[in-house]
Amino acid sequence: MIPYILIDWLFDSVVLSLFTVITIIYYLSTSTYDKWRKLNVQHIHPVPLFGNVFKMIMGLEDQITAFGRIYRRFPNSKICGFYQMRTPFLMIRDPELIDAITIKDFSHFTDHGLEFDPSINLLARSLFFANGQKWKVMRQKLSPGFTSGKLKCTNDQIKECSDQLIQFVDEKLSKQSDGFDVKEIFGKFTTDVIGTCAFGLKLDTITDSDSNFRKYLNEIFGNNFKQTCIMMLGMVFPKVVKFFKLRSFPLEASNFFYSVFTDVIDYRTKNSVVRNDLAQTLMEARKELVLNGDNATGDEKFTDLDIISNAILLFTAGAETVSVTAAFCLYELALNRDIQNKLRDEINSKNEKYGGQFTNEFLMDLHYADMVLEETHRMYSITVNIIRQATQTFKVPGMDSFIIEKGQKIVIPMSSIHHDPKYYPNPKTFDPERFTKEEKSKRPNSTFLPFGEGPRHCIGMYS
Structure with a gap:
């Protein structure tokens, strides 16, 4: 008799424990899901733990x-609400x-609100992930590196790389017929x-396959x-990612670029090398903020x-975004021969007008080319959303008494x-005629936002 009682007791204990664990997990995974209902914000009913991004995850x-x-649901x-895993997000649909x-009202939404630990993710220290005063100061120091005057000085270097690209493509085409x-x-x-x-x-990367x-x-x-x-775990339990020091960016890649750019700065500093480029802007920022920044x-x-x-951010993000945009642009030109011909005619005409010189005036006069690129940016946005986090409580104009609370994450x-x-x-x-x-x-x-908008737009927007 006693063994059967013990078995029943153990069974009941296991069932009770399992029920308790499941209840706790369910509560933790759904505890945030009443926010939009309470605020009477239209939203899609979330799936426990995954919110409204189950299929994406x-x-x-x-x-x-x-x-x-x-x-499109609303x-x-x-505005409308949704849940990215357990986190309530507010989607802003209205251009105004x-x-x-x-x-x-940018002062209420200065931060991206992206949570990456700078002690284990080097890129978390960069301009894109920085928040508050640190972002503001670094933005001010880096902006001089993207002035029109400095960009004009790069024309000869870009032409040299372009000539090398054309030579490489010609050689490829002469050796193979199945594309690349x-x-x-x-x-x-x-x-x-x-x-x-x-x-x-x-770097001669064009000719270096390794x-x-x-x-x-x-x-x-x-x-x-x-x-x-x-990244998925960070959406659900960011503290777990931080506790176990999980890296969102590959360590080997971070170490490689860290070594390269440290060497560049050290070499220029020791040899008093001064160039009118972005590296020089970074070195001047280092002098002011690191070497002389005793007050911070x-x-x-x-x-x-x-x-x-x-x-690292400016190098990697710049290289990747431009190459992706160029690839999509060529894809659409291949599909639309009339647009391709019109663009070619403009380039040939302006090339003749400026005597074959690759100058800033020549580039600024390519109006149809700008329209083609803008349409490429529209159709193939490099990023899907703009993320912001409210840094101050914000009363939404034209929506009675609706308030975006401080700390609320929003998506554009x-x-x-x-x-x-x-x-x-x-x-x-x-x-392209849309533009x-x-x-x-x-x-x-605010219906064309490939580089973001306002003070926190992409720093390379005009480069």
């Missing part, structure tokens, strides 16, 4: 599809409100351009399963790691807006 749909589905709303958040990877070739080209123009590095620069760039931006899992303390204090982190669905027929009829059609002055004047502000 499972790899069943990409980000564009996932966020586009949420965007076509008449200025986007304009307020990114420009007019345009994105990879442009990746090599942009790596060489940024290497020489911004950092004075002669370039470490390309290898580690691909590691940072590639679809690595381990890194994807860490704690998290506001700058170190050499901050300077190197920004060098850039790609979804770029494909909204309300602003861009037949959005799947590649049509004539007349057509642009018909659209509301």
